[in-house]
Amino acid sequence: MTGGTVGLPEGGLAAWPHVFTPGEAGAPVLLTLHGTGGTETEIAALATAIDPRASVLSPLGRVREGGASRWFRRMGEGVFDVDDVIERAGELAAFIGAAREQYGLVDAPLTALGFSNGANIALATALLHPGALDRVVAFSGMYPFGDRDPIGDLAGVEVLLLNGTGDPMAPAGSVDVLERTATEHGAVVTRIGRPGGHGIDGGELQAAKEWVAR
Template sequence: MTTITTTVTGWPHVYTPGEADAPVLLMLHGTGGNEHEIASLAAELHPGAGVLAPRGQVQEHGMLRWFRRHGEGVFDVDDVIARAADLAGFLTAAREHYSLAGRPVVAVGFSNGANIALATAMLQPKAVGQVVAFSGMYPLGDREDAADLVGSRFLILNGETDPMAPLTSVNTLITALRQHTHHRSTATRCQRRTNPAPGGTRHRPDRFGRGKRMAGMIDATTRLSVTSIPSWTSLNFTASLNFTATQD
């Protein structure tokens, strides 16, 4: 058995190939969720897409997570960095194992899954260059370790009053993405739309059902998008998320 095969088969995950000309969605669950729950959301985002949904490798009080933390909202940044490298390695191996060369891969994460998606994209942009983050926040604490993100694409979706992902951290994230996607020949734009919801928009993974609560969640979120390329032409997010990508 090759090292690549061992890397992929040794990490519990869900994989469905989808249509050959469709992107592959790397679905990343939140704390207490799992790969099966989050995988069911993919069809709501892009019917026909391939699905690759690995399981978080950390446990906290019996709940699956992607990295350790010292407390609510206080991440173990060393572990974030290490786990991001592990996820990048898994994705690289999975691309070869499942013959995904040439197909775009988009990381889609919820909460803790959004945070590991963002960390991996910021630290390992060659592995993950496109991210849709639901209820994520800045994952690197007081560090500024992000790589050059020119060419990467990010769609950031957060609730205004979500206590688990406060807007102060979201604004830090947006600032960092702007700084690292800046390029002499590329204008980076941030578009913000708000639909405040009393009490926040916290949805546990099991409350998504099979993605049927997606429309309600999006309608009640603050929508933040940061992109440094013309459009999200490879994805059908406009219909699914009622979101039109900015044009540079």
């Protein structure tokens, strides 16, 4: 892309809306990824609930749907444009690499915290680009590749799946596929279900806090 870095918009990292808040020395980096209609500033508060010492890196999804920010295109509710998912996962991997360089985070451990659409792009990025992202906490996420499996070796990747068992937006069947496929490719997957639907509850926040702190 003329004037930009591969995977980034023209103008590079500066042209991608995001916030970065440095944390305490030695603390991890939490990459927060919003759901449909969310913002990079709102979702950043999730990191504080998980680890208030952490540095927080929070970008804005670059796809627009009906005026709402998203991470990739979809054909309908729960029906993703898989080609766009794959492309946007590459973009997010490039963003992570550029942000690590820009903010002096090259050697810092990084974990993504994603909700809904943000969970799905976090999962897609980790499954396709584990060198850029190898730890994901996915709140109300699902398998992002439809009936396809473009995944390679996931040795070293760790994923925490937190889902409502009655969630119509992230159906249990899709989460089953996600858990099975990621495990078959070598990822370590922890899955915790709760009664209810789409969202994040206090028990999930506590589970995420303990998992991230490991």
